[in-house]
Amino acid sequence: MGNKVFYLSLFIALFLVFIGSCEKNSVGYEELERQISQPEYLEARTTLTGRWSYRKYIPLGKSSVLVLGRNLAYESRLLFDFSFSDTIAVESVISAQLILYTKLAFPVAFKVYPIKSSSPWKETYTTWTRMDDNVPWDSAGGDFYLTLLAQGTVNAESTVINLNLSKLDTIINHSRGLIVIPDTQSNGFAAIYAKEFGSKQAKLLLQFTRTKKTYLINQDAHIIYTTQELGAQDYLIGCGVPYRTLLKFDLTSLPREPVTITLAELYLPIDEEFSIFDTLKIVAKKITDSMPFSELTKFDNSAQASADYSLRQDSVLILDLQSLVQFWSINPDSNFGLILCTEPENYGLGRLKINPHAPGIRLKIGYIKAPQGRF
Secondary structure, eight states: OHHHHHHHHHHHHHHHHHHHHHOOOGGGHHHHTOOOOOOEEEEEOEEEEEEEEEEOOOOOTTOSEEEEEEOSSEEEEEEEEEOOOSOOOGGGEEEEEEEEEEEEOOOOEEEEEEEETTOOOOTTTOOSSEEETTEEOSSTTOOBOSOOOEEEEOOSSEEEEEOOGGGHHHHHHSEEEEEEEEOTTOOEEEEEEOGGGSTTSOEEEEEESSOEEEEEEEEEEEEEEEOOOOOTTOEEEEETTTEEEEEEEOOTTSOSSOEEEEEEEEEEEEEEEEESSSEEEEEEEEEOOOSOSSTTOOEEEEEEEEEEEETTTOSEEEEEOHHHHHHHHHOGGGOOOEEEEESSTTSSOEEEEEOOSTTOSEEEEEEEEOOOOOO
8 A cells, every 4th residue: 555655646746747847938948048038119210310301293194083173282183185086077066075074073163275286295294384204384284275165063973064166176176185274263172083994084075967976085184283382390291292201210229139120110190181082091112222311312112011091080190110120120221211102192182291299200119139049
């Protein structure tokens, strides 16, 4: 009986030793005699010269929507050029209608004029100031004859514009298309489907005595002007008229030894917002040159991070920059900063103004140091 008690006690003791030896952390930290590191946190700010914004006019002819309207800060006009593949006897036309299909309805009042035949604009280059690549308009905002072809107001779903038949020869044979200009009393914007959208592109419908012909768009674009100037402490992100903000953060507080970035969130408090649509997509891209910030600053076209900002709901934009900050921690000499912009920049019309005052622009970083070796 005594031997049984002895062997039973020995078995229990050995079992408890075995269980205790199995209570080890994963990845062999005990065997390596290393301690598991807990994340540490810091908040990085921009350098003294690490904040800058600029405005850039870009061609908008490849957008899937065209913006028409005006307010105190912006004016946007539409350009249309039709392809007339056949000879049209203008005297036999009994009605001529320009049809626009509406994506975003707002009762914008407008007038339609013929674009001057001496101004061969191209949708891939045209802006408020130029008709073609490095070729300016004679007058900013488009060159047109002061010949009123029609006037009207944007309607929901579609807008049918009856053109002046007595001026049809000018439209077809002596112009470079049509320009649609918002009335000076308008205060708002509508969005019209562009030819890039397909079936809902603008159409010119000519009604003859016995037949009807539809002519599709050859080119279309919208051109935008803004009175919104940038002050020294203004940091904006916008589309239509793109605004870009460049930031560079001081990361000298990160350990020089290798670290694993577990968190990198960029906080951008928004001071002012405007957009004709409900959301703006903001992206961050890596700057690739070490020159002082300017409009010529080079950056990678691929987005490092993106986030949607909902107007009238959000007040802070947060971007996840974990992969970018990890890259900077491994390659500190490549920390040239990042650029913030909308995507795509030619879609819609809007802008966000970042508030630089406390708590301001900040980058919250979490990191883990590499475990120490045994010796």
